[in-house]
Amino acid sequence: MTFTVQPHRESLGLKTGQLYxxxxxxxxxxxATWTHRHPGTGEEIGEFASGGAADVDAAVAxxxxxxxxxxxxxxxxxVRVALLHRYAQLLRDHADELRALQALDNxxxxxxxxIYATSVGAAADVFDHHAGWVDKIGGQTLPPYQGGDHLAMTFREPIGVVSAILPWNAPFLLFAQKVAPALAAGCTIVLKPSEYCTFSVLRMVELLVEAGLPEGVLNVVTGQGDPxxxxxxxxxxxDKVSFTGSRAVGKHIVEASAxxxxxxxxxxxxxxxxLVFGDxxxxxxxxxxxxxxxxxxxSGQACVANTRALVHRDVYDEFIGAAQGMAAAVTYGDPFDAGVISAPLINEKQLDRVLGYIEKGKEEGRLVTGGERLGGDLAAGNFVAPTIFADVDNSATIAQEEIFGPVLAVVPFSDxxxxxxxxxxxxYGLGAGVFTSDVQRAFRVSRKLRAGTVxxxxxxxxxxxxxxxxxxxxxxREGGRSAIEAYTEEKxxxxxxxxxMM
Known part of the structure; x- marks a missing residue:
């Protein structure tokens, strides 16, 4: 029997989303409004305001x-420290509600x-961490370089008004990674959540208002990427744009902001x-x-997921066998069911895109498992079976292009x-993994990988x-000192x- 999420929508008392x-x-x-449909059932979840250029003008003003x-x-x-800590606690207090809203969203x-990295608790920790930076955003007092009696000093000051644009896949963490350092630095913000994950973000904003954020410091315009x-x-x-999303949109942002x-x-x-080594x-x-x-x-819709497995030939068959077993254990369905551990693809466009890559993969590698859209009780949703391709050449399309779905390409290596x-x-060069019992190899390889996180x-x-x-x-970079520096200018x-006179 096909599942429904409507009872959860009703129990949460979902509000019609508005601009802030x-x-x-x-x-x-x-x-104008946008009607959101659940990616697992196709059901209408609710409406929220779909803004335009005039709304962005008002928000920026x-x-x-x-x-x-x-x-x-x-x-x-x-004052800023206390507010950020207060908000972090509100997030923890409302964690169950926010997780439920996310299940309705995506x-x-x-x-x-x-799980920590995608949890409300992780977002709360990000706010707590950046609260600790507020009274440490300082400059330097330097000795005179040319001699004389003077002071040479530097200051770090907030960069100004920030446009923060969020994707749909990890709303808690990505909201925190953008909003927390911006607020800690003293910036003001215009925020756009993805149209495919809006209700959980709007609730996060409501809690920030409850924490005491002054009017105008954070403004939210919901709607589509264009306009x-x-x-x-x-x-x-x-003054600054912070964006997480596709490479194509990122390149456009660089051009448009020039x-x-x-x-x-x-x-x-x-x-x-x-990189899975023989040891x-x-x-x-x-x-x-x-x-x-x-x-x-x-379901593979994560930018940092290890979607290429480079496996030493000595353990290749063992890896493939274990990978098949893991793929077979993945369960789909009602996101409110504790036994379900994976999600559908976010919309039909992404579903078609992933299925297209899978068809290409059948020409480029050996299909080990998966490769099809799931039907039966899941037919109304955008579900794709965990898919593993073996014996893939690293130059193949499925080994080079970001698929953003549950597709793994396994490539053998010898040394x-x-x-x-x-x-x-x-x-690309976002993340990487190294699997070895040799600590010297672990450090040696990690240093040679061109990736931001290993x-x-x-x-x-x-x-x-x-x-x-x-x-x-x-x-x-987002996180830590790097994030504070990204939201400040040095004077x-x-x-x-x-x-x-000198």
Missing amino acids: IGGQWGPAADG AARAAFDEGRWATERAG SVPISFGA VGEAMITHPGV ATLKRVSLELGGKSPA AGNVGLAAATVVGAVTMGL EDEAIALANDTE GVNGFQIEPHLPFGGFKQSGLG SVFLPLTDE
Whole structure:
């Protein structure tokens, strides 16, 4: 029997989503709305305001006024610290509600929403971490270089108004990674959630208002990438754009922001390799880790997932066998069922795209398992079976292009140098995994991989570590000190201490 999510919608009392501009909730200027359909059932979940350029103008004006005329940018550190900590606790208090809203948005299972990297708790930790930076955002006092009696100083000041554009797949963490450092630095924000994951983000905004955020400091315009996102990246009143999403959109943002030389932070996806060496302590565990990242939870719709498995020939067959077993254990269905561990693809466009890559993969490698859309009780949703291709050449389409679905390409290698060369042979450089019991190899290989984050025998995202990519995986970093620097400008100040001319 086909499942339904409507009872959960009713129990949550889902509100009609509205824009939040200048401290006020309201409809789009032209009254337009977007109807969201659940990706697992096709059911209508609810409507929210679909903004336009006029709404972005109003939101930027509110953010600009809050920055230029308000107190947030110069507010006492203690006030900002207290607010961010207060908000982090509100997130923890409402974690169950937020996970349920996410399940209505993108059908990520409740069970997966409790895993740290995708959890509300991780988002709360990001706010707590950046709260700790507020009273440490300082500059330097330097000795005179040319002699004389003067001071040479630097200051770090908030960059200004930020356009923050979120994807749909990890709303809790990505909201936190953009909003927390921006607020800690003293910036004001215009935020756009994905139209495919809006209700959970709007609730996060409501909680931030409840925590006491002043009017105009955070403004939200919901709707589609064009016109909302386009207006946000081109608006002359915006000083910085922070975006997580596709490489194609990222390149467009760089081009569009050039006219006003906006500061830009981009996280643009990846084709991350997992290098499984013959001395991996537990090949079965390595296979479960890699296949789990590609199939569980987000069903491969995660930029940092290891969608290429580079496996030493000595353990190749063992890896393939274990990978098949892991794929067979993945369950789909009602995201509110504790036994369900994976999600559908987000919409029909993505479904068609992934199925197209799978057909291409059948020409490029040996299909081990999966390769089809799931039917039966799941026929109304965008479900694709966990798919593994073996004996793939690293130059193949499925080994080079980001598929964003539950598809793993397995590539054999013979020695360490070949593994590193294969791993780096990609236009992306977001993440990588190294599976070995040799600690010297682990460090040696990690240093040679062109990737922003490398996990050894496992992978985790930490609030205080920078996250971002090499090459075409993006520009800049989120997390830790790097994020604070990304939302501030450095200013040099020269101050003579006497009336004598230098």
